[in-house]
Amino acid sequence: MKKRKRILFIANVDWYFNLHWLNRSLAAKELFDEVHISFQITNPELTSNLEGMGFIVHPIKLERKTLNPIKNILTLFQIKTLIEQVKPDYVHSITVKPNLLSGLICKKSKTNQVMSITGLGRVFSNKKLKSRTAKLITIKLYSLISKNNNNKITFENNDDLETFSKYNIATTSRRYLINGAGVDTDEYEYSKPLFREEVTSSFKILFAARMLYDKGLENIISAVEKLKGLNITIDVAGILDHDSDNAISLETILKWHEEKKINWLGSVEDVKPYIYACDIVCLPTKYGEGVPRILIESASCGRPLITTEISGCRDIVINDHNGFTIPIDDSEALAKAIKKLLLSYPMRVSFGKNGRKLVEDLFSQEIVLKKTKRMYDNDLTN
Structure with missing residues (x-):
């Protein structure tokens, strides 16, 4: 199979990407010539390490908690400029704000996109008026973005997948369940729990x-x-x-x-x-x-x-x-x-x-990476 040229990962912050998405991004190197990653940088040393692994890093200013429309619009235009410059075959966005902002850009430009839902978070759990309002806006935006037929959505758990199904966000064929980040079972090997002699241990x-x-x-x-x-x-x-x-x-x-x-x-x-x-x-x-x-x-x-x-x-x-x-x-x-x-x-x-x-x-890394690559393969082989 011939590799596609570029994939662009867009996440919220560097340490989160490094902790949860590094292995999946390394696996993407088998399918793409260039793997670009973009996020808010908090640790320049971490950025340097990622660049040493062959990733092309693009910093963006993304404030996770802000609802300030001006700041979010500025981030939206940063992402738009980045996508226009990189010209990726795929944008893979991670977490709510990168999903929504890049999703709007990808819908307009008809760019292939994967949105990863890594939990629905406090917005869906909190019953306060502010959270309920944010939940409604989030659902509306996801519904709008999912009308892009080049858009896929991955979920880490069944509950989130069922929630999106309930709101008819994306078609069944464009929803994928991939269980968590996956762990290397050889690195995290089994060890019998410690035996404690008595209750007073x-x-x-x-x-x-x-x-x-x-x-x-x-x-x-x-x-x-x-x-x-x-x-x-x-x-x-x-x-x-x-x-x-x-x-x-x-x-x-x-x-x-x-x-x-x-x-x-x-x-x-x-x-x-x-x-x-x-x-x-x-x-x-x-x-x-x-x-x-x-x-x-x-x-x-x-x-x-x-x-x-x-x-x-x-x-x-x-x-x-x-x-x-x-x-x-x-x-x-x-x-x-x-x-x-x-x-x-x-x-x-x-x-x-x-x-x-x-x-x-x-939940093994092997299973997660196989499912992720298969999801890309469905399009890359067409």
Whole structure:
């Protein structure tokens, strides 16, 4: 098969692209002569590393949280100019704002586009008037953009796919389910959970995510405080996201660390040692995710999981099989789930094995990359 010339990935920010999309972009090199990537740059060293891998990087100014129409129009024109300059055979946009802004450009220019839905987020979960209004606008724009017959949409979980089906956004043949980012099961290899001698042992819960209140860290702290008879440390690793209005400040994190409510690890390059050292990985998020990468990685490593009954999370955590799913914002239910797992080593082992099997069957990097390349191939071979 002859390669097409160019693909242009458009994401919101550099660290997100590097964490979640690097492997899929590297796989695109097998199908395209040039792989261009564009995002807001926060770390020039990261940009340099990506350029060293052969990517052509284009910085854009994209503020994720702003609803300021002037700023968004300026970003829209940046993307329009970029697409005109690169002349890609494919634009692959990632997350809401890049999807909508580049989608409008691609619809007008009839450019091939893939939009990746990486979770519907707070806009679809929050019941406040501002969020409900933003949800309606988002649905209208996605509906408009999907009238471009050169447009495809990928989803990381079934719930999001069904939501778009409900609103008749794109035809069935242009919707693709590709389960999360995928993990390298050889790198994130299975390891039997640690055996604790007795109830008085020191247990570890790992929370690894962006430092946002909606990720549920406070719920873990509250749940652990209810479990007076157990010695539990909450290891916390993650990225400080200053662009989000939901961010937990570093000052608050350090305060919790000093009060010994958490053990703050900071932003870690390699999370694997902390997964292997913990007894449970917990992410009680309050809004729809794609499929959280930390849950896939931890399941691959054989650790039991606790998360909430919400889209994306319930795709990787099957209740009472490889972990527990609990109601949103329910510290009492979370405490019960933690206690049940910590007091049963056989359950932790069983859940860990089940999680590993689930990743091998659905969420491995090999499966995800094969599905992604097949999606491109459907057009590239025509």
